[in-house]
Amino acid sequence: MGPMHGTAETPAATEAARPRPGPTVRLGVAGAPDRTAAGPDRGSRALWAGTVQRTAGNQALSRLMVQRQSRPAPADPAPPPGTPAADRKPEDLTGTPFESLDPTLKTKLADKSVYDWKGKPTLAEALNEESNANLAAIARVAAMITASAAFLWKYVSAINGAWVTDNFGVGFSWNDPGSLTADLVGSGNFCRDNPVTARWYHGSPNAFRQIPGSPGSPSLHVITGGHTDVHIDLHQPIEGKETGWFAGQCNLDLGAWWDHAGDVVSGGGATGTAVGRFGVARGNLTDLRSGAVEDETRQLDVAKGKLDSIMYVVQKYAAMGAMVGNEFEGDRQMLADKATMKTLEEAEGILVQVRTDRTARRQRENREADPYRFGPKY
Numbered sequence: 541m542g543p544m545h546g547t548a549e550t551p552a553a554t555e556a557a558r559p560r561p562g563p564t565v566r567l568g569v570a571g572a573p574d575r576t577a578a579g580p581d582r583g584s585r586a587l588w589a590g591t592v593q594r595t596a597g598n599q600a601l602s603r604l605m606v607q608r609q610s611r612p613a614p615a616d617p618a619p620p621p622g623t624p625a626a627d628r629k630p631e632d633l634t635g636t637p638f639e640s641l642d643p644t645l646k647t648k649l650a651d652k653s654v655y656d657w658k659g660k661p662t663l664a665e666a667l668n669e670e671s672n673a674n675l676a677a678i679a680r681v682a683a684m685i686t687a688s689a690a691f692l693w694k695y696v697s698a699i700n701g702a703w704v705t706d707n708f709g710v711g712f713s714w715n716d717p718g719s720l721t722a723d724l725v726g727s728g729n730f731c732r733d734n735p736v737t738a739r740w741y742h743g744s745p746n747a748f749r750q751i752p753g754s755p756g757s758p759s760l761h762v763i764t765g766g767h768t769d770v771h772i773d774l775h776q777p778i779e780g781k782e783t784g785w786f787a788g789q790c791n792l793d794l795g796a797w798w799d800h801a802g803d804v805v806s807g808g809g810a811t812g813t814a815v816g817r818f819g820v821a822r823g824n825l826t827d828l829r830s831g832a833v834e835d836e837t838r839q840l841d842v843a844k845g846k847l848d849s850i851m852y853v854v855q856k857y858a859a860m861g862a863m864v865g866n867e868f869e870g871d872r873q874m875l876a877d878k879a880t881m882k883t884l885e886e887a888e889g890i891l892v893q894v895r896t897d898r899t900a901r902r903q904r905e906n907r908e909a910d911p912y913r914f915g916p917k918y
């Protein structure tokens with residue numbers, strides 16, 4: 541089971557490897573039992589290279605992650621009279637932070653067989669249940685689909701949660717995977733992932749990368765079988781399609797590959813964007829809560845207060861999914877909002893401090909408990 545050929549499989553492998561040295565960055569599952577990098581099936585597959593031994597893959601992501609609700613949605617309770625206003629449809633997002641979402645996405649969200657309203661009387665209330673990170677992923681993936689691959693929309697039959705890791709992703713169900721695949725094969729803008737690695741890392745032999753405007757720019761990665769999703773790789777390392785023997789498969793750009801690999805290994809990528817950082821801070825807060833001693837709890841409460849204070853401002857930025865050049869509009873506006881960024885940085889600073897202190901405390905405790913094993917070495 542060696543590398544099959546060429547380089548096309550490397551990005552998928554690397555992307556899936558994503559070791560997470562520090563804080564967990566899985567988002568949108570506050571309180572979920574397993575939020576660590578070492579997911580249950582990490583390392584359970586036979587792999588062709590040492591760099592991918594810690595793979596969790598999109599398959600595991602899908603499993604661990606988010607709000608995979610079963611469908612169909614439960615019947616909605618009749619809305620209380622007068623709410624929403626009689627002249628206002630429940631799916632109307634006008635005047636809400638979600639107004640800036642992509643228009644086609646809004647029509648999908650309005651359909652309760654596609655998007656679970658979680659029993660809420662209005663779509664805005666249902667969206668308000670999403671974490672800002674999940675909202676950002678949904679907004680960005682949708683805007684990019686409409687801008688560059690609008691044909692995907694007609695195949696979307698369900699929206700099954702979202703995530704921010706090294707990529708922004710949304711779980712989609714497809715109503716006609718065969719036709720979808722045929723469209724992707726026929727499109728000049730998409731190339732097929734190496735079939736072997738695609739099966740390992742996405743639980744499916746069917747995955748297609750969108751050929752970006754220039755190698756290393758953000759673009760879509762569409763998974764058509766298995767755990768189906770569409771996500772945005774921020775540094776898509778693709779320069780075009782192979783011709784000849786491997787016709788249709790992705791042709792890698794090596795320089796861009798290093799940026800892509802950097803996203804995956806460093807935990808950067810989507811989590812390093814302005815809105816992504818808010819989500820990471822939320823995730824760290826949840827992680828650090830477990831096992832917190834009294835003094836840590838006090839500090840974590842301060843960090844939480846800071847994050848709560850900017851929560852709704854960030855929600856507004858999260859819903860701005862369109863790109864301006866290679867930058868997301870929401871990030872651009874959030875970075876320009878100095879007050880919000882300052883508050884976020886203060887919260888991040890507290891979280892780093894708590895983690896550092898905790899590491900030092902645990903090392904001290906280990907030394908005291910077992911001085912021979914953990915004591916100083918001479």
Ligand SMILES: [Zn+2]
Nearest residue numbers: 555707761773
């Ligand atoms: Zn990808």
